[in-house]
Amino acid sequence: MHEFSVTKSLVDLCNEEAGRNNIEDVKKIHLKVGKFTGFSPDSIRFYFEHLKVNTRCRHASIVFEEIAIRIKCSNCCKDHTIEDPVLLCPACGSDRIELMSGREFYVASIEGE
Amino acid sequence: MKRIKILKPVLVSNQQRARENRTFFDRMGSLVINIIASPGAGKTSFITNLVKRMKNIHRILVVEGDIKGQIDSEIISKLGIDVIQINTATECHLDAFMTAQILPKIRKRYDLILVENVGNLVCPAEFEIGEDYKLAILSTPEGHDKPLKYPLLFHLSRVVVINKCDLLPYVDFSIDSAKKNIRKENPKALIFEVSAKTGEGFGEVIAQVEKEINAGKKKSQH
Ligand SMILES: Nc1nc2c(ncn2[C@@H]2O[C@H](COP(=O)(O)OP(=O)(O)OP(=O)(O)O)[C@@H](O)[C@H]2O)c(=O)[nH]1
Ligand SMILES: [Mg+2]
Ligand SMILES: [Zn+2]
Numbered sequence: 001m002h003e004f005s006v007t008k009s010l011v012d013l014c015n016e017e018a019g020r021n022n023i024e025d026v027k028k029i030h031l032k033v034g035k036f037t038g039f040s041p042d043s044i045r046f047y048f049e050h051l052k053v054n055t056r057c058r059h060a061s062i063v064f065e066e067i068a069i070r071i072k073c074s075n076c077c078k079d080h081t082i083e084d085p086v087l088l089c090p091a092c093g094s095d096r097i098e099l100m101s102g103r104e105f106y107v108a109s110i111e112g113e
Numbered sequence: 114m115k116r117i118k119i120l121k122p123v124l125v126s127n128q129q130r131a132r133e134n135r136t137f138f139d140r141m142g143s144l145v146i147n148i149i150a151s152p153g154a155g156k157t158s159f160i161t162n163l164v165k166r167m168k169n170i171h172r173i174l175v176v177e178g179d180i181k182g183q184i185d186s187e188i189i190s191k192l193g194i195d196v197i198q199i200n201t202a203t204e205c206h207l208d209a210f211m212t213a214q215i216l217p218k219i220r221k222r223y224d225l226i227l228v229e230n231v232g233n234l235v236c237p238a239e240f241e242i243g244e245d246y247k248l249a250i251l252s253t254p255e256g257h258d259k260p261l262k263y264p265l266l267f268h269l270s271r272v273v274v275i276n277k278c279d280l281l282p283y284v285d286f287s288i289d290s291a292k293k294n295i296r297k298e299n300p301k302a303l304i305f306e307v308s309a310k311t312g313e314g315f316g317e318v319i320a321q322v323e324k325e326i327n328a329g330k331k332k333s334q335h
Contacts (some may be wrong), residue, residue: 009125009126013123017119086298
């Protein structure tokens, strides 16, 4: 559900940045999405098709780039990539861990002319 | 064709607005708690318990976020304190912009602002509103696996309240498993066990909130 307002922010941000950089026709939006966020690429794509109409993004498609969840354990001093957001060290079980990545949600770049 | 590096968070405008709201609340010296839980977990009942026990010592404002209606606001106003209703219409969460719209209505200094977010475990977690921290409520009939199914909220909440503990004899809910699951997402979470029906456990919650209000006051005096 909240993907509607999120996608609205995405379209606004891309139009603003396209304007600033004299891009009239955006072709691609490279979006980085951490695996520890609540955003569904499918719903974003769905709303995007409606929201892009009559904007600089009208011909654009979104390229999703997923970012893995990485944690650093201060007990065994190792980095781990984990599948599920269970914030325990998979090696030693310690909960003294720091989240290094996985919460990202940003526009990396846009392409267009 | 050109490619331009942007490197900006999609929710940059919400985050900026949240920071501005936060500055406003800090200047007013208010502790702001963003209360998030599923529908019916006991957000309004939890707030009622806090208000009843704290309203004689502190100036409290309650902000009620609902998709529609003002049932919860009416319950809170009966307690004799100020309430502001936000109706989100189609949105399943409060965001920083909706919160910004009520700032002009805040004309007094409040020590404590309790915000009841829209009943939902997913969406409200992503949108900062300018709060000091998020407080998640998990009620025992929902099951102790919820922190693992909705990890983000529990990861981001400084305080997790387990509510409806009076129902423990009747539901398959293990406090130990719940705590373990919460800690898997958030090792530093402060966890409280309460019953908003009997009032049990609220002493500890209030002691914590008091501590935070006083710490904030000291900060704003410097
Ligand atoms: N037995 C028991 N019932 C409770 C407790 N806390 C709340 N309830 C009941 O649970 C129901 C929902 O409580 P509310 O406080 O309205 O829950 P809410 O999260 O504000 O609900 P929404 O605003 O509709 O999402 C009500 O019937 C309450 O009386 C509790 O600790 N024990
Ligand atoms: Mg309620
Ligand atoms: Zn380890």
